[in-house]
Amino acid sequence: MRTLETKVWSAKDIYEAWEIKASVKDSSVFIMGGTFLQTKWENGVQYPDHLIHLGEIKEYKQIYSLQEHQVKTIHIGAFVSLAECHKHPLIQNDCSLLADSIGTIAAPAVRNLGTIGGNIANRIGDSIPALLVLDAEVLYFDGNEIKRDSLENWLKQKEDSLLLEIIITEQKASVQSHQFANKVGRREAFTASVVTIAGRFSIEENGVSLILAAGGGETIPRRLRRTENLVNHQDIETIPLQQITGELIKEYNPIADAFFAEDYRRKVAANLFMVEWEKWREKHG
Amino acid sequence: MGNYTSSILKTSRIRPDGIEKVTGKLSYLTDLQIQGMLYGKVLRSQYPHAKILNISVEKAEQLPGVKAVITSKDVPGLNGFGLIFPDQPVFCDSVVRYVGDAIAAVAAITPEIAEKALHLIEVDYEPLPVIDDPEKALDPSSIPLHPNGNLLHQASYVNGNVHESFPHCDVVVEETYQLPRQMHAYMETEGGLFIPEEDGLSVYAGTQHGYKDRFQLSRILDLPETEIRVVSSPMGGSFGGKDELNIQPYGALLALKTGCPVKIHQSRRESVCAGIKKHPMKITVKTGATKEGKLLAHQVRILADTGAYATLGPAVLDFAVEHAVGPYVIPNVETHGFCLFTNNGVAGEFRGFGGNQITFALEGQIDRLADQLGICPLEMRKRNLRKPTDCGPVGQEIAPTNGDELVLKEIAHSPLLKTEKAHKQDSWKKVGTGVALTMHGGGLGFGRLDPAGGKIALNQDGKIQIMFGFEEVGQGLLAVIETLTTKAIGCSTADLEIVIGDTDKAPHSGSSTASRGTSMVWHSLERLKGPFIEKLVTQASAISDYPKEQLVLGENGVWLCENSEEKLVVTYKQLAEEKTVSVETQFDFPTTPNAIPGGHFLYSFAAVAVKVEVNLVTGHVKVIDIDQAVAAGPVVNPIGYLGQIEGGTIMALGYTLLEEAQMEEGRYVTNNFDSYLIPGIQDIPASMHVRAIEDLWEGDSYGPRGVGEIGTIALAPAIARAIYEATGHWVTKLPVSRDEILQSRERI
Amino acid sequence: MMKKQTIQQEHVFEQQLINISLCVNGQEQTIEVEATKRLVDILREDLQLTGTKISCEIGRCGACSVMMDKKLVNACLIRAYQVNGKEIMTIEALSQNGLHPIQNAFLEEGGFQCGYCTPGMVMAVKALLDEHPAPDEEQILQALSGNLCRCTGYSGIIRSILKMK
Numbered sequence A: 001m002r003t004l005e006t007k008v009w010s011a012k013d014i015y016e017a018w019e020i021k022a023s024v025k026d027s028s029v030f031i032m033g034g035t036f037l038q039t040k041w042e043n044g045v046q047y048p049d050h051l052i053h054l055g056e057i058k059e060y061k062q063i064y065s066l067q068e069h070q071v072k073t074i075h076i077g078a079f080v081s082l083a084e085c086h087k088h089p090l091i092q093n094d095c096s097l098l099a100d101s102i103g104t105i106a107a108p109a110v111r112n113l114g115t116i117g118g119n120i121a122n123r124i125g126d127s128i129p130a131l132l133v134l135d136a137e138v139l140y141f142d143g144n145e146i147k148r149d150s151l152e153n154w155l156k157q158k159e160d161s162l163l164l165e166i167i168i169t170e171q172k173a174s175v176q177s178h179q180f181a182n183k184v185g186r187r188e189a190f191t192a193s194v195v196t197i198a199g200r201f202s203i204e205e206n207g208v209s210l211i212l213a214a215g216g217g218e219t220i221p222r223r224l225r226r227t228e229n230l231v232n233h234q235d236i237e238t239i240p241l242q243q244i245t246g247e248l249i250k251e252y253n254p255i256a257d258a259f260f261a262e263d264y265r266r267k268v269a270a271n272l273f274m275v276e277w278e279k280w281r282e283k284h285g
Numbered sequence B: 001m002g003n004y005t006s007s008i009l010k011t012s013r014i015r016p017d018g019i020e021k022v023t024g025k026l027s028y029l030t031d032l033q034i035q036g037m038l039y040g041k042v043l044r045s046q047y048p049h050a051k052i053l054n055i056s057v058e059k060a061e062q063l064p065g066v067k068a069v070i071t072s073k074d075v076p077g078l079n080g081f082g083l084i085f086p087d088q089p090v091f092c093d094s095v096v097r098y099v100g101d102a103i104a105a106v107a108a109i110t111p112e113i114a115e116k117a118l119h120l121i122e123v124d125y126e127p128l129p130v131i132d133d134p135e136k137a138l139d140p141s142s143i144p145l146h147p148n149g150n151l152l153h154q155a156s157y158v159n160g161n162v163h164e165s166f167p168h169c170d171v172v173v174e175e176t177y178q179l180p181r182q183m184h185a186y187m188e189t190e191g192g193l194f195i196p197e198e199d200g201l202s203v204y205a206g207t208q209h210g211y212k213d214r215f216q217l218s219r220i221l222d223l224p225e226t227e228i229r230v231v232s233s234p235m236g237g238s239f240g241g242k243d244e245l246n247i248q249p250y251g252a253l254l255a256l257k258t259g260c261p262v263k264i265h266q267s268r269r270e271s272v273c274a275g276i277k278k279h280p281m282k283i284t285v286k287t288g289a290t291k292e293g294k295l296l297a298h299q300v301r302i303l304a305d306t307g308a309y310a311t312l313g314p315a316v317l318d319f320a321v322e323h324a325v326g327p328y329v330i331p332n333v334e335t336h337g338f339c340l341f342t343n344n345g346v347a348g349e350f351r352g353f354g355g356n357q358i359t360f361a362l363e364g365q366i367d368r369l370a371d372q373l374g375i376c377p378l379e380m381r382k383r384n385l386r387k388p389t390d391c392g393p394v395g396q397e398i399a400p401t402n403g404d405e406l407v408l409k410e411i412a413h414s415p416l417l418k419t420e421k422a423h424k425q426d427s428w429k430k431v432g433t434g435v436a437l438t439m440h441g442g443g444l445g446f447g448r449l450d451p452a453g454g455k456i457a458l459n460q461d462g463k464i465q466i467m468f469g470f471e472e473v474g475q476g477l478l479a480v481i482e483t484l485t486t487k488a489i490g491c492s493t494a495d496l497e498i499v500i501g502d503t504d505k506a507p508h509s510g511s512s513t514a515s516r517g518t519s520m521v522w523h524s525l526e527r528l529k530g531p532f533i534e535k536l537v538t539q540a541s542a543i544s545d546y547p548k549e550q551l552v553l554g555e556n557g558v559w560l561c562e563n564s565e566e567k568l569v570v571t572y573k574q575l576a577e578e579k580t581v582s583v584e585t586q587f588d589f590p591t592t593p594n595a596i597p598g599g600h601f602l603y604s605f606a607a608v609a610v611k612v613e614v615n616l617v618t619g620h621v622k623v624i625d626i627d628q629a630v631a632a633g634p635v636v637n638p639i640g641y642l643g644q645i646e647g648g649t650i651m652a653l654g655y656t657l658l659e660e661a662q663m664e665e666g667r668y669v670t671n672n673f674d675s676y677l678i679p680g681i682q683d684i685p686a687s688m689h690v691r692a693i694e695d696l697w698e699g700d701s702y703g704p705r706g707v708g709e710i711g712t713i714a715l716a717p718a719i720a721r722a723i724y725e726a727t728g729h730w731v732t733k734l735p736v737s738r739d740e741i742l743q744s745r746e747r748i
Numbered sequence C: 001m002m003k004k005q006t007i008q009q010e011h012v013f014e015q016q017l018i019n020i021s022l023c024v025n026g027q028e029q030t031i032e033v034e035a036t037k038r039l040v041d042i043l044r045e046d047l048q049l050t051g052t053k054i055s056c057e058i059g060r061c062g063a064c065s066v067m068m069d070k071k072l073v074n075a076c077l078i079r080a081y082q083v084n085g086k087e088i089m090t091i092e093a094l095s096q097n098g099l100h101p102i103q104n105a106f107l108e109e110g111g112f113q114c115g116y117c118t119p120g121m122v123m124a125v126k127a128l129l130d131e132h133p134a135p136d137e138e139q140i141l142q143a144l145s146g147n148l149c150r151c152t153g154y155s156g157i158i159r160s161i162l163k164m165k
């Protein structure tokens, strides 16, 4: 789409961004890289009368780590580009699951423009399942104050807010853990997701533990709690795999499009789960 | 990775257009901009099928910045175009038959204003039932989309009697194959610049046949052809897709109406919506063989969806009917083809020209029969192959050739066929291999006007100008012309000036299609070189007093070549100062003497071996290795030859596994490269090998054949066979459905 | 049943013009443009740099790839309000002092045919080699995954890159 009939505002900081949003009468939207929004507009969604550009905001552009209550937390500014996030040593070393899933988003040039905040805030970004598995939290500004909550809760919110940081708490090292984030697209790379599934198996004191999240395409990613519950605290030898994949197929609720039906997506999600399960079993006897 | 090799010796010079291309300096016709130009935009239909009750353009005309709004009322000549017959309206005014139908066009001072003006044009429609399936179109109760009904064209070939011979067959296989609507997906969308001149109009817009555009535009504009200049080259890809007129009528009409230069450059969305595609086909085949593997009977029904207008639909169908038996001898054949109008996107010329579809069906049948008979697929093919001096596939006389035998023999040595089939790492991946063969006609065929020609001249500057009415679409034609001319004449590349794609400067050469470019350049030079050299050496002999028998053309001028002595006698520049020289030739592409519409005379061949990996978790098929042998006569330009085969192969990979311009009720679902997926760099196999067989049958005087299409044909059936080997499932519908692969596993 | 093509409400929009300064191929440029004009149009129309191509306009093909602050980006996805103070490098800069090695390799190995994807492809290869002077297989495939080529089937492009190793 060539020149738009819309007014562009540039905010110095998050407070000014919020003020602008409150002051303009007509429709408006926050915009960072604009890579997601432009795709929507091209596909027929009407663009708003005002764009509030967040790119000039100096804060929330770093990735750093802190010691919080003796555990390490990794903080990712919402305005950090996907590319930077992908390459950052803290992400590469301590959150490889996130690094891997960012590596499957778009292509390098788009990742240089698109941000991690924009990926999450659009609600269907490919980084979300991995972040859910990592139990990520977010820092956000709701117009009044800056708050911290789990990503899972934030995704459920209906009201507008500005994402500021993604916070990942380093997982307890568990010897027998296995984590995965798989994206199946229509071609090998540079394609929208058909199924994205991420998870983590481990053995805890009270048995097997599973965290599982799935999304893909227009499907809003979420934790698959019922499937998790079937697995959790079970003895690894007696886990009823058939029943679990059956539950996964019921619980995962993908949205179909012109290319792939729900059924296919469910089947693939279940198959991927089985493969990861086998990998884990092989890895840890 | 990066194991992309070939048997071709690399000796190529850098192609003449290379430096400009890699530096971004080359101006494509859609890059042109001049002072005071306007921007054109075309209003396309909102409905795939509707009556137009009213069109009012007043509001659009009143928008500041709009210079013209035109409709059918503004067409001075014929309101229609089409390569075979002009059944496609330039502007519709009473009925629209597909979503790409044009209703009006606007010229404005900015593209944004032009776009806005389109929204201000009011059109009242009365929607009509949509015929979105050729079977529906064939139903006599369906409403006719054109005065002569919905059957655009029917073609048949019958030999022997299939009905009597099926009972004598030991095995009979019957199957229906469905082939998708593929998009050319040239990277440069349609567009160009239209400049009104004192004595007419200059058109700078890509096409594969500038003279044909000039002819069609002259009919529409009611201007003599001599008042229209068409510059049609270079182009950012075409693959058959730009042979038919696209935006030219609108740019031309707007430029003449406003008296200003007008630029049109379609967006990808507009290109998808209005542009032609490959014919979707449904092919039902029944084939029978004896237990020794001898093919006895082959019955074929082809249903082609040609969309709303004719363009080259009839010719594509003829081609498919002709190639129904490929290089095999089958005593009893009955082929009936039907090309039907629907309200889907228009289908027309596409690299492969019906060969891809029919070969998928034919090779699929051979593989199924071989499987049932327990005969090796290669052996099955060998047992039924035509003899070098046999007739062509529709019983016509053709240039003798054993290309099929050679490529088959060559591909049998492919190391990939001997690989381990079990997957090393992953139990959920299955490996399979497959082979397929194809025979492909070059040129337009019997009964079609197929004139070719060229011109060579020594101009005033002492440059040797070689001129063809062909276009450079990316295929490397300039390199072919340079290589062949310097070889035929003896001059150096620095002495040469190549002129193509300009109706004011280059002669008629016919279209840059049907793998005919390379072949026609060679034929032209065979005719031009003798008289041209003769003229120059005669002139040089008169100046220098050396006998002309001792003179040859070389670098920079005419050389004395006597015993061991070699010296420059007179330069081209000196010769030109005396007298300029020019020689022209006109001839027809060689066709079969038998009166079979579209019947070909020259054929090329390819055999492909492929290895795939099927992922049983997702149903995804990954091609991991491709080996192919091509017999198309001598290699003229090694890099160009290899590029055509490799590029064509990957286009075929897309056709097999990814690509479909999907439509729902006459509307495209895939509107851009986010939903219409062509192969990306990660989709290509890690290894590809091309073997070129340059030998021609003894006494063959027809020189190199084109290789623009041959690399796109045989891959699909080879992949289908490989999938069968890996999974036990026969694919009948392209692109291969992953869901189908998964479901087939559940059944086992 | 008759259907009227709906007409968008006519309201006159006053285009918001902004002044931007950017450095393109080493030259400082200050221009007044519409705030939402795309970088690809600024390059091709305002600055006459038509080496940068346009094909999909939604970041899906890479024909418009340029470098912004030394990073590969799609010029069709970037708008004027995002480029103030930025440093842009286009294909035209690459051959300012003779052919770049990437360009030579493309010429020798058949890394292009119609050439329309080529400027973007060459820029993507440049971005790759800037980061990984001796790229491995994975790095090549990643780096070029956003650039489509319909002519070559990519093998010639990969040969070109391997040749430079």
Ligand SMILES: Cc1cc2nc3c(=O)[nH]c(=O)nc-3n(C[C@H](O)[C@H](O)[C@H](O)COP(=O)(O)OP(=O)(O)OC[C@H]3O[C@@H](n4cnc5c(N)ncnc54)[C@H](O)[C@@H]3O)c2cc1C
Residues within 6 Å of the ligand: A029, A030, A031, A032, A033, A034, A035, A036, A037, A038, A039, A078, A079, A082, A104, A105, A106, A107, A110, A113, A114, A115, A116, A117, A118, A119, A120, A121, A122, A124, A125, A126, A127, A161, A162, A163, A164, A190, A191, A192, A193, C058, C059, C060, C077
């Ligand atoms: C060619 C192409 C391919 C793509 N492929 C993929 C893919 O494979 N996988 C994938 O997940 N995505 C893909 N995308 C979508 C997009 O690039 C990513 O989701 C990217 O991360 C979005 O970031 P952005 O900064 O550009 O977001 P924008 O487009 O600027 O914004 C996206 C949404 O988030 C909101 N937003 C942005 N930042 C914030 C914030 N800090 N707080 C609150 N709201 C905010 C915006 O209001 C908007 O609603 C693709 C896009 C393109 C153009």
Ligand code: FES
Residues within 6 Å of the ligand: C053, C054, C055, C056, C057, C058, C059, C060, C061, C062, C063, C064, C065, C074, C075, C076, C077
């Ligand atoms: S035109 Fe920008 S990516 Fe296609």
Ligand code: FES
Residues within 6 Å of the ligand: B187, B236, B237, B474, C111, C112, C113, C114, C115, C116, C117, C118, C148, C149, C150, C151, C152
């Ligand atoms: S060379 Fe034509 S698209 Fe790449």
